[in-house]
Amino acid sequence: MAFTDSSTTLAEIKTRVLDFARERDWEQFHAPKNLSMALAAEAGELMEHFLWATPEASRTIAQDAVKIQKIEEELADVVIYALEFANMTGIDVAAAIEKKMAANAAKYPVEKSKGRSDKYTEL
Amino acid sequence: MAFTDSSTTLAEIKTRVLDFARERDWEQFHAPKNLSMALAAEAGELMEHFLWATPEASRTIAQDAVKIQKIEEELADVVIYALEFANMTGIDVAAAIEKKMAANAAKYPVEKSKGRSDKYTEL
Amino acid sequence: MAFTDSSTTLAEIKTRVLDFARERDWEQFHAPKNLSMALAAEAGELMEHFLWATPEASRTIAQDAVKIQKIEEELADVVIYALEFANMTGIDVAAAIEKKMAANAAKYPVEKSKGRSDKYTEL
Amino acid sequence: MAFTDSSTTLAEIKTRVLDFARERDWEQFHAPKNLSMALAAEAGELMEHFLWATPEASRTIAQDAVKIQKIEEELADVVIYALEFANMTGIDVAAAIEKKMAANAAKYPVEKSKGRSDKYTEL
Numbered sequence: 001m002a003f004t005d006s007s008t009t010l011a012e013i014k015t016r017v018l019d020f021a022r023e024r025d026w027e028q029f030h031a032p033k034n035l036s037m038a039l040a041a042e043a044g045e046l047m048e049h050f051l052w053a054t055p056e057a058s059r060t061i062a063q064d065a066v067k068i069q070k071i072e073e074e075l076a077d078v079v080i081y082a083l084e085f086a087n088m089t090g091i092d093v094a095a096a097i098e099k100k101m102a103a104n105a106a107k108y109p110v111e112k113s114k115g116r117s118d119k120y121t122e123l
Numbered sequence: 124m125a126f127t128d129s130s131t132t133l134a135e136i137k138t139r140v141l142d143f144a145r146e147r148d149w150e151q152f153h154a155p156k157n158l159s160m161a162l163a164a165e166a167g168e169l170m171e172h173f174l175w176a177t178p179e180a181s182r183t184i185a186q187d188a189v190k191i192q193k194i195e196e197e198l199a200d201v202v203i204y205a206l207e208f209a210n211m212t213g214i215d216v217a218a219a220i221e222k223k224m225a226a227n228a229a230k231y232p233v234e235k236s237k238g239r240s241d242k243y244t245e246l
Numbered sequence: 247m248a249f250t251d252s253s254t255t256l257a258e259i260k261t262r263v264l265d266f267a268r269e270r271d272w273e274q275f276h277a278p279k280n281l282s283m284a285l286a287a288e289a290g291e292l293m294e295h296f297l298w299a300t301p302e303a304s305r306t307i308a309q310d311a312v313k314i315q316k317i318e319e320e321l322a323d324v325v326i327y328a329l330e331f332a333n334m335t336g337i338d339v340a341a342a343i344e345k346k347m348a349a350n351a352a353k354y355p356v357e358k359s360k361g362r363s364d365k366y367t368e369l
Numbered sequence: 370m371a372f373t374d375s376s377t378t379l380a381e382i383k384t385r386v387l388d389f390a391r392e393r394d395w396e397q398f399h400a401p402k403n404l405s406m407a408l409a410a411e412a413g414e415l416m417e418h419f420l421w422a423t424p425e426a427s428r429t430i431a432q433d434a435v436k437i438q439k440i441e442e443e444l445a446d447v448v449i450y451a452l453e454f455a456n457m458t459g460i461d462v463a464a465a466i467e468k469k470m471a472a473n474a475a476k477y478p479v480e481k482s483k484g485r486s487d488k489y490t491e492l
Contacts, residue, residue: 007134072223
């Protein structure tokens with residue numbers, strides 16, 4: 001069955017990514033250090049689409065039929081490396097996100113942070 | 124129900140992340156440009172745990188009971204921003220990953236890339 | 247004599263940075279891989295000051311008397327790592343910049359690129 | 370006179386970089402936010418040369434006659450953006466580096482940090 005956000009679990013993607021690496025005997029290269037670098041490098045490539053645009057203009061760029069293809073590829077690379085990092089370190093990503101969002105909710109209570117982009121230390 | 128990789132879909136996390144932003148009226152700040160920056164900045168924080176370690180030593184760092192807590196938080200931030208980026212741009216992340224992995228499989232056939240870390244252009 | 251941009255050469259800063267590393271026996275950690283990571287991580291910290299601001303607002307942030315102190319530190323870290331990278335790889339940074347700017351001038355002729363932020367491939 | 374590290378001051382390169390931007394009417398795009406992104410993206414490209422190599426192997430990569438050409442270009446881009454960032458924000462980079470290195474010397478006294486890559490908080 002094809003992958004879609006509405007039907008695919010994190011674990012299914014993690015397994016696919018891990019199988020890909022194992023078939024190529026690439027786990028030896030997938031140290032956390034190396035994967036964190038690859039992730040950051042791909043995040044840099046994603047940014048390159050938006051360097052000189054205003055934030056508002058970046059919304060339009062992301063709707064461009066040609067550009068969105070490249071943007072999707074960069075985002076896919078980012079998440080692939082993030083999930084392979086999780087594979088190599090034994091992190092449950094969904095659980096980590098739930099925990100982090102609970103911490104974020106405590107740092108950014110709705111009444112204090114509504115409509116404001118300030119860091120929690122400055123609210 | 125608590126989030127876990129084995130039971131949680133991408134869409135469920137995307138919805139949680141989007142609801143968090145909407146409750147705080149933060150969609151106005153979540154332009155693709157800004158989210159790509161936040162993602163790259165968090166990827167940088169993840170890397171900081173491994174700057175001076177060898178790749179092998181980075182595997183040990185990631186098993187340290189104290190450090191893994193921080194590492195999990197940085198990884199969670201990375202994936203949160205990646206999924207909010209997908210929310211704001213209408214990308215189906217699981218589908219994009221499947222497509223990108225098919226392209227990767229064509230660039231890195233098992234027989235040519237097995238045990239090698241070379242870029243496909245140098246295989 | 248104190249360092250200032252108007253009187254200090256790249257070589258003088260490179261020597262200072264190299265001496266600092268040698269006194270601590272840190273050259274063993276200063277492999278190009280590690281320095282490129284440290285550089286990217288510091289670049290990420292520099293970005294964090296501007297994540298949610300518009301480009302125009304970021305000009306104001308950089309004039310804030312308190313924030314500019316932190317921003318200066320991040321920028322210093324970036325250039326320190328860039329120069330130590332040059333130390334470890336034998337790169338003459340000033341010569342490399344001159345060469346790169348000549349290439350940039352050819353890619354971005356004034357008449358074509360004036361007032362435009364497009365990539366040279368789209369001019 | 371040609372630029373070389375031994376004879377060129379930071380101010381001379383800053384002026385060259387600023388003139389390049391002004392001739393093209395690019396200062397409008399050179400908000401600190403945008404320059405910090407461009408800097409981080411170029412740092413990401415520099416890293417890409419070393420993703421899967423060990424730190425030791427990265428020293429060899431940097432001596433490869435072909436690869437060093439590309440590496441020099443990425444490093445040049447990093448420093449160009451760092452200096453243009455300094456132009457736009459009024460930072461004296463050499464002075465900032467001197468100040469930062471004094472702070473680093475206090476955080477990393479020779480006797481405590483010699484031969485160790487630990488963060489100062491863990492010395």
